[in-house]
Amino acid sequence: MNLDRIDIRILTEIQQDSNLTNQELADRVGLSPSPCLRRMKALEESGIIDRSVTLLNQRKLGLTLTVFIQISMDRHTPDRFEVFESLMASYPEVKSINLVTGQTADYLVEVVVEDMDKYQEFLLGRLTRIEGVTGVHSSFLLRKVMDRTSLPLGHLKQK
Incomplete structure (x- = not known):
C-alpha cells in the first residue's frame, strides 16, 4: 500500500x-x-494497522517487577524453537518473546510479575523445566527511563 x-x-x-x-x-x-x-x-x-490496545499501568496493578531474561537453547532446530515459543507464549507473565542474534542467548524474553517470589515460581516452576533450555540470565528493571509505543514514520516516502 x-x-x-x-x-x-x-x-x-x-x-x-x-x-x-x-x-x-x-x-x-x-x-x-x-x-x-x-x-x-x-x-x-x-495490515498496516495491526490492532488497537489499551495500555495499563502495571505498577497500579501490583506488577512491580519486570525481568529481561536471556535464554539459551541446546539445539537450534525449528521443532525445538517452536515448542519453546509455544509454551512461553502461553504464560500470562510473558510480555514479549524475541529470537535474537549477536549474543550468547537465543531469546530475549520480558516477564512482568508481582514480586521476586512470583518470579522465582515462574523461573523454577516453568521456565527451567522447558526441554532444551540450557541457560538463563535474568536482568531486573530498576527504572523505566522511556517507554515509547509509537513507531517512527519519518522514513516513509510520501506520494
Missing part, C-alpha cells in the same frame, strides 16, 4: 491516541469524516 501524507498523519495521530473518534481524527488530519473512515478501513485491511 502506498501511503500519502494524510495516511501518515492518520497513523501518527492514532499512535498517540487510539480512542479518537472518527470526527476528531478527521479534524486533526484535515479530512471530512467519510474519507477519513475509508482511509482507516484501508489501513486496517492492508
Whole structure:
C-alpha cells in the first residue's frame, strides 16, 4: 500500500491516541469524516494497522517487577524453537518473546510479575523445566527511563 501524507498523519495521530473518534481524527488530519473512515478501513485491511490496545499501568496493578531474561537453547532446530515459543507464549507473565542474534542467548524474553517470589515460581516452576533450555540470565528493571509505543514514520516516502 502506498501511503500519502494524510495516511501518515492518520497513523501518527492514532499512535498517540487510539480512542479518537472518527470526527476528531478527521479534524486533526484535515479530512471530512467519510474519507477519513475509508482511509482507516484501508489501513486496517492492508495490515498496516495491526490492532488497537489499551495500555495499563502495571505498577497500579501490583506488577512491580519486570525481568529481561536471556535464554539459551541446546539445539537450534525449528521443532525445538517452536515448542519453546509455544509454551512461553502461553504464560500470562510473558510480555514479549524475541529470537535474537549477536549474543550468547537465543531469546530475549520480558516477564512482568508481582514480586521476586512470583518470579522465582515462574523461573523454577516453568521456565527451567522447558526441554532444551540450557541457560538463563535474568536482568531486573530498576527504572523505566522511556517507554515509547509509537513507531517512527519519518522514513516513509510520501506520494
